[in-house]
Amino acid sequence: MLSRLVRRLREQSTVGDLTKSQEAVLLRLERDGSTTTTALARAEGMRPQSMAQVVQALEEAGLVTGSADPSDGRRTLLALTDTAREHFRTGRLAKDDWLTRAILHSLTPEEADLLAASVPALRRLADYP
Structure with missing residues (x-):
């Protein structure tokens, strides 16, 4: 998933x-x-x-x-190069935009709150050695 x-x-x-x-x-x-x-x-x-x-x-x-x-x-x-940095910047904006739209249109407000509350735990998992 x-x-x-x-x-x-x-x-x-x-x-x-x-x-x-x-x-x-x-x-x-x-x-x-x-x-x-x-x-x-x-x-x-x-x-x-x-x-x-x-x-x-x-x-x-x-x-x-x-x-x-x-x-x-x-x-x-x-x-x-500056070109590569611009690709990274615009790419991140596109990802953020897609994720925001996906959350707004496919999750209930309660589910969005639950997702937001899980972010600190997900960060700790990502940083685990």
């Missing part, structure tokens, strides 16, 4: 025709900030060569950019 809701939310916002690996890289860069291709590969459990292909596709799509690492000019730090 929860996976269906997550799937419906994902359907509300897309950054185009991205692979799961490309989406994972964008989400990681948004959450963790700038990093190297090697660190991304390690975090995603991929070979560095495979990650380099994912990053290249994202760079070509204008969603990721690289710049010299100030502490080690031999390394390249990858970061989201």
